[in-house]
Amino acid sequence: MTADLSARQQDTCILLFAKYPAPNKAKTRLQPALGVDGAARMARQLLLHSIEQAVDTGFAVELCVSPAPTDPCWQALDLPESLRWSTQANGDLGLRMLIASQQALQRFKKVVLIGADCPSLTTARIQTAVQQLNQHDTVMIPAADGGYVLLGFREIDDSLFSDIVWSTPSVAAVTKQRMAALDWTLTLFDPLHDIDEPKDLVHLPSSWLDSQLNIRVDND
Template identity: 50%
Template sequence: MSPVRIVIIAKAPIPGFCKTRLIPALGATGAAELAHRMLNVAVNAALASDVGPVELCVSPGLDEYDWSALDLPGGLTWSGQGIGDLGARMARAAQRATSDGAPVVLMGTDCPSLDSGMLRRASAALLDHDASLIPAEDGGYTLLGLQRFDETLFEHMPWSTPGVAAETRRRIARLGWRLCELPPLHDIDEPQDLPRLPAAMRAELPAHLRSTP
């Protein structure tokens, strides 16, 4: 199998632009700072997995934001997300990444527990499956791996609802594809998710938000 390209769908850690649902707990600046730390965790996990090239697919685009100021690790390739809803942006990234026949793993930056080992498992599953999926406990997903592209996996999806993973499973089944589903992980989207951060990140939160669930 060709090396697996990992594409990280990322928003710049700009106050008021990213992690807006965490602003009531952390403030706009605090939410952006946490987003920056989670971005670093995601990039380092992808690079450490060593399954293939790692692409950071970003919003705002490279001409609109100084991404170099974030001092992210080297060894990345870069692309802009472009316009459209999340599905349109993910579809473009997936189609581009698979255009040369190589498999792709799409991931975000909201799940610090998505480590290099899980990325290797999801990538290895594509040896004998058409798709791999790591659901999120809130009903979405934290990772989608694909051997090839099909736009129906991204069109008219109820993004940011508890039905995303289930609908993705249904669409994969309709395609007749073999799916490998790995155990669910927890995204950090809402204030009630903050206690599920890794201990080192949780220690930087205000004291009242640090207690484990």
């Protein structure tokens, strides 16, 4: 490992929230279009893609997962040995992200939260977002549905994750309001598309269709 890479890994953590892509437990909203097995395959593909893009940044990558890392299911994915692992806390999504972020900030100067839902969240986009934390308190890449696909910061406040109705179109807007109330500077990027519902499948990379997932999408 080079000195530069080692410094980057000690400075920044990409905190990836994920649950195991099990049938009937992951991406269930896609089942009307893909079926039970197809939705699980999509969840798996999205997770592996997100991990690959995060690892390729050169920053430390921590998977915050459900079920716990000790569950045998994770061994089936043959993931990179460089990954750090943690278990998602109990509670709603906000509390789980808050606790994971607080723990990560005890070890890193910058933390970037991402999920495993956005195929267009690439290595380059993550790296560009992290760079903004050198000059700004926070960085966000919104999701087209009103949430966010990336949230980065150098310190954390409970208000960013409390009293928010998750998985609704107001999440990013409320989060930005909370940042403004804290007088934190924010770099905001253009929105990207999550893959959550059948209508989102048109935003998949063309290379994912048919050949890897046996999925056909009507673009009309």
